Amino acid sequence: MTVVHYSQDRDIWFHQDRGRTYTFGCNGLLSFSNDTPSFSFSIKEKNGKIGPLVGIMVSESSIPALLNRKKRYIELISHCLQEAGGIGVVCPISAIGEHTVHGYVFVPAFDRWVPVTAPLPNVFYNRIKSRREEKSAVFQQTVSLFERLRIPFFNRTFFTKWEVYETLAKNERLRSHLPHTVPALHIDDIRNMLQTYGSVYVKPNDGAKGKGIFRLTNSLLSKTILYEHINGQKTIVSLDELAPLLEETRYIAQQAIDADTWNGRRYDLRVLVHYKHGSYIISGIGVRLAQTQQLTTHVFNGGTILPYSEVKQRVDEKALHSLLAACGKEISGRFGFVGEFSADIGVSKNGTLYVYELNAKPMIFDEPDIRQSGAKQLISLFAELAGFAPS
CATH class of the missing domain: 3.40.50 (Rossmann fold)
Structure with missing residues (x-):
């Protein structure tokens, strides 16, 4: 020194x-x-x-x-x-x-x-x-x-949801960990997804923190569609009612996964990931619990924080590490060097991990230990990239 x-x-x-x-x-x-x-x-x-x-x-x-x-x-x-x-x-x-x-x-x-x-x-x-x-x-x-x-x-640019899906889907190994996703350019794109899966999430392509997201679910008995959004829900008779939304914002439609629940409420993992010596490592895992309406787990829109210890036994961490290391490699190939990203990961009822979203500018985690670990990994990465890492 x-x-x-x-x-x-x-x-x-x-x-x-x-x-x-x-x-x-x-x-x-x-x-x-x-x-x-x-x-x-x-x-x-x-x-x-x-x-x-x-x-x-x-x-x-x-x-x-x-x-x-x-x-x-x-x-x-x-x-x-x-x-x-x-x-x-x-x-x-x-x-x-x-x-x-x-x-x-x-x-x-x-x-x-x-x-x-x-x-x-x-x-x-x-x-x-x-x-x-x-x-x-x-x-x-x-x-x-x-x-x-x-x-x-790093990191050079924000990701869009469609670019991330398109990039990861080219990897055969990752494909089975992606909810089927399409650009929602026309109402028929959503209609086809809804007919196939029965329930779909519709998300702004460049949105964040759950803003603008809604879910559509077919009601086979009444032949209507349940439209759930951040502020409530309603029943619609035809998807054509949503056409004006597609004129204002570019959306993607994503298959709804039969997600695991904790005390009856759906949860997602929020994972912080950093590049280290040629690979990607997990710096912290948080858990976000949906509201009773189940639409989004983002705290910004009413989700709550759950200690990871509550669901840790349900998560295959070895598979999670491997999955995110592969994701890091793919997005760096597409967007230029990615030194850090966060991932929204779903866990299905049978334990399968699903990549919902990857974020180039990770949120500031509420958990102090994750913030501290993330900062520590960043410092190590700065040293590595600048030629100051220990020999």
Whole structure:
């Protein structure tokens, strides 16, 4: 370990190890100075290279919340990075230049985020919150810069539900763990699925947290259809009543699985997964329990948290690890390197695991142990990608 200092007056990083030469970031030489530092960090050193310096990309609109100490997970990552001998610089896309970034580091001595200028980091971690921003010209130009300079970058983009299904379904082994899914471009697409399976979920293709989801179930006796949505349910006579929805939003239709239940309520697994040394490992498993209406398990829409220990004996963890390792490999092949993702996994009544969704920007888990484990795995991944992993 060595010590790196920062001068707020001169807006520079420097060291005070006379006679030593250090590189800092992906392309920066760290200068020697006897200046009095504004603050300092202990940082790892490997063959004259110090770091890792990690860029954490966030939306411009997230900066006020960051500075007001409302981005606790980002703060946790920064804290864990510093404990491990690294530095995290939080920055919006607009603050990333050809050679430097303008962002914020958390300084424990000040107990706040402090603005800094830093060399381009060794690795960038994408926590931008909107698909629109990822489609912007400045984002695409920045990604091109990373590619040109060979700066590791993850996760490059949000997934859509159809892209994930289409990708995973090409793998014969994974196919049996996927509920049959089709793009719902026309009412007939839903009608055919409903005739085949009797009950289907209809989900916005680029939705999250259960927003906009509804379920349709055939009632054979009355020849009507039960339409369940977040705020209630009703009976409809014809699917044509739903046609206006398809004009507004792109949906997918997904086979409803005969899911296992706990005390009469359906549950899903929420699994956090990270890349590590050429494969993917599980960093934590949470459980989400549906409301009594059974439509969605997302806490945002009324689902509740269940300790994993309550259903652990019903889950084949070896099969789950193998399933998610294969998923990680497939989505990295499709979307570019995926260093982290979360998975919504269903468990059927006979114990079969089903991949409902994969998410490129994992939710912030409510369970403290999963948050801590996830941060720890991220720090290890930053070190691996930046060349600071233990030899």
